[in-house]
Amino acid sequence: MGLAHYFLREVLVNVRRSPLMSVASVTTVMVLTMIVGFFLVLMANLSNLARDLASDLKVVAYLQADFNRDQLGELRSRVLKLPGVEGVSFVSREQAFEHLKKRMNNRIQLGDLTHNPLPDALEIRVRRAEDLEKVGHKVKGVGSIEKVRFGEDVARRMLALNRIVRTVGLVVLILLLVSTLLVVSNTIRLTVYARRRDIEVMQLVGAAGWFIRWPFLLEGILQGLVGAALAATVVSESYRLLVPQLLSSVSFLPVAAPESLLPWLCPGLLLLGALVGLLGSWISVNRFLKV
Amino acid sequence: MFSWKNLLSPAMRRPRAEYEDSMVELHGINLVYPNGYQALYDVELLVRKGEFVFLVGTTGSGKSSLLKLLYREQAPKNGSVYVDNHDVGELRRSEVPSLRRKVGVIFQDFRLLREKTAWENVAYALEVTGARRREIPRKVAQVLELVGLLSKRKRMPGQLSGGEQQRVAIARALVNEPRLLLADEPTGNLDPDSSWDIMQILSRVNAGGTTVMVATHDQQIVDTMRKRVIVMRQGRITEDLERGNYTVAQRATQVV
Ligand SMILES: Nc1ncnc2c1ncn2[C@@H]1O[C@H](COP(=O)(O)OP(=O)(O)OP(=O)(O)O)[C@@H](O)[C@H]1O
Numbered sequence: 277m278g279l280a281h282y283f284l285r286e287v288l289v290n291v292r293r294s295p296l297m298s299v300a301s302v303t304t305v306m307v308l309t310m311i312v313g314f315f316l317v318l319m320a321n322l323s324n325l326a327r328d329l330a331s332d333l334k335v336v337a338y339l340q341a342d343f344n345r346d347q348l349g350e351l352r353s354r355v356l357k358l359p360g361v362e363g364v365s366f367v368s369r370e371q372a373f374e375h376l377k378k379r380m381n382n383r384i385q386l387g388d389l390t391h392n393p394l395p396d397a398l399e400i401r402v403r404r405a406e407d408l409e410k411v412g413h414k415v416k417g418v419g420s421i422e423k424v425r426f427g428e429d430v431a432r433r434m435l436a437l438n439r440i441v442r443t444v445g446l447v448v449l450i451l452l453l454v455s456t457l458l459v460v461s462n463t464i465r466l467t468v469y470a471r472r473r474d475i476e477v478m479q480l481v482g483a484a485g486w487f488i489r490w491p492f493l494l495e496g497i498l499q500g501l502v503g504a505a506l507a508a509t510v511v512s513e514s515y516r517l518l519v520p521q522l523l524s525s526v527s528f529l530p531v532a533a534p535e536s537l538l539p540w541l542c543p544g545l546l547l548l549g550a551l552v553g554l555l556g557s558w559i560s561v562n563r564f565l566k567v
Numbered sequence: 568m569f570s571w572k573n574l575l576s577p578a579m580r581r582p583r584a585e586y587e588d589s590m591v592e593l594h595g596i597n598l599v600y601p602n603g604y605q606a607l608y609d610v611e612l613l614v615r616k617g618e619f620v621f622l623v624g625t626t627g628s629g630k631s632s633l634l635k636l637l638y639r640e641q642a643p644k645n646g647s648v649y650v651d652n653h654d655v656g657e658l659r660r661s662e663v664p665s666l667r668r669k670v671g672v673i674f675q676d677f678r679l680l681r682e683k684t685a686w687e688n689v690a691y692a693l694e695v696t697g698a699r700r701r702e703i704p705r706k707v708a709q710v711l712e713l714v715g716l717l718s719k720r721k722r723m724p725g726q727l728s729g730g731e732q733q734r735v736a737i738a739r740a741l742v743n744e745p746r747l748l749l750a751d752e753p754t755g756n757l758d759p760d761s762s763w764d765i766m767q768i769l770s771r772v773n774a775g776g777t778t779v780m781v782a783t784h785d786q787q788i789v790d791t792m793r794k795r796v797i798v799m800r801q802g803r804i805t806e807d808l809e810r811g812n813y814t815v816a817q818r819a820t821q822v823v
């Protein structure tokens with residue numbers, strides 16, 4: 277449309293005639309979205325770590341010594357029906373013994389053990405770490421089960437930690453977003469302030485509020501996008517460089533893969549930049565518009 | 568209380584101006600600024616279509632305040648303001664821009680957009696009206712030609728002399744073909760030669776049918792042009808002379 281074209285041209289002319297103002301806004305947006313970006317990378321990794329630790333948590337049900345393996349199928353299906361259970365696998369006492377021997381091989385002489393002291397067991401995976409305790413108690417009532425172990429205190433502590441990390445992360449993120457908006461709108465206000473006389477003149481010659489406002493809003497969106505694009509580049513490139521380094525020194529570290537993290541992080545940062553630029557200019561222009 | 572009038576649309580309910588051929592009508596105007604200072608007292612004024620009027624009076628007498636009512640920079644506390652038979656006092660905020668497109672205004676300090684060229688400044692006044700893109704260059708060129716600045720159209724305001732900037736401002740005020748042209752001390756910052764240039768342009772515009780009101784302290788211009796002179800003093804209109812003369816007018820107010 278002609279009008280959109282006109283507004284865009286206005287923006288480009290403005291940027292060309294006062295480039296320093298744009299540089300200030302773009303830099304501010306860039307620095308702040310970069311901080312948000314690195315923070316999000318950190319949060320994604322923490323939550324990845326928590327999920328990884330939680331996935332190791334399972335309920336182990338030791339079966340009674342006189343358990344008849346013919347009934348395994350029936351027992352398995354009874355356990356599977358419990359709410360929150362994701363899967364069940366049977367670990368025979370022989371497998372468990374082999375596993376134990378392998379793990380202890382170099383430290384203890386197991387050759388002395390003439391018989392296998394271990395019982396048959398079911399390893400029950402739960403859908404969510406929060407369900408661990410509930411499932412653990414339910415499994416006790418299924419029958420043929422001697423003893424249930426599900427590391428209650430470890431699970432509880434980990435869940436608490438997870439909650440704290442998530443809450444603190446959210447609060448910090450909100451604070452970061454609010455201060456981003458404040459700082460950016462302040463910078464943009466300076467650029468709008470420099471043109472406040474022009475805004476008065478525009479009103480004087482009969483420009484409607486939206487006609488004055490739109491070029492400013494577009495300019496804000498554009499500056500926000502450019503700043504955020506720079507920030508996204510810095511964040512994703514440095515993360516791509518960092519991940520192989522981390523993995524080569526601590527190989528089992530459950531880092532969030534760049535390929536799964538960046539495809540939502542980068543568009544998210546761009547959106548944030550555009551939004552902050554838009555809101556920042558909206559707030560600033562309204563201060564000088566008598567509408 | 569019920570009244571049939573309430574069933575009519577707001578536009579139809581508005582009282583009409585009293586005179587068919589009036590361009591500006593003020594009735595019982597009192598203007599009080601937000602800080603409580605009263606700048607106009609019981610002002611009555613009729614300016615007919617096509618007139619050329621000077622507004623004179625000592626500094627602080629209310630000339631600028633009176634003009635501000637006409638482009639709705641200020642609204643009166645009471646009384647009614649008509650411009651071209653439209654009740655300006657009753658305008659809603661959203662209706663103000665369309666009034667300003669029909670009334671051209673010029674100021675002592677020019678008030679050009681500093682980051683736009685002469686051409687762009689004039690074009691802006693057209694663009695805000697949503698004018699057809701193809702018509703803009705023709706109209707802008709026409710008014711810049713009229714004020715004699717077509718050759719300097721690519722200059723920024725900072726690269727133009729005061730007189731030239733004022734001519735750009737006039738071109739901008741004229742580009743929408745206003746029915747009313749207001750000038751608040753248009754020559755206040757200019758040397759006598761430039762001042763005469765400006766007044767000549769305003770005369771020509773007036774000859775084309777546009778009503779012109781000029782607030783000024785320039786005694787020589789008022790005395791030479793022999794137009795209608797309205798004298799203000801302490802927020803009131805004290806004299807209204809056909810083919811007036813600044814010195815006579817001032818003396819008259821001092822006697823009162
Ligand atoms: N925005 C305002 N708020 C309060 N008082 C104001 C405002 N604008 C003007 N005044 C006061 O109103 C009075 C009339 O001012 P106005 O500008 O109309 O005078 P003027 O006749 O145009 O004077 P000059 O010849 O110096 O331009 C002055 O006393 C002035 O101080």
Ligand SMILES: [Mg+2]
Binds near residue numbers: 631632751
């Ligand atoms: Mg004045």
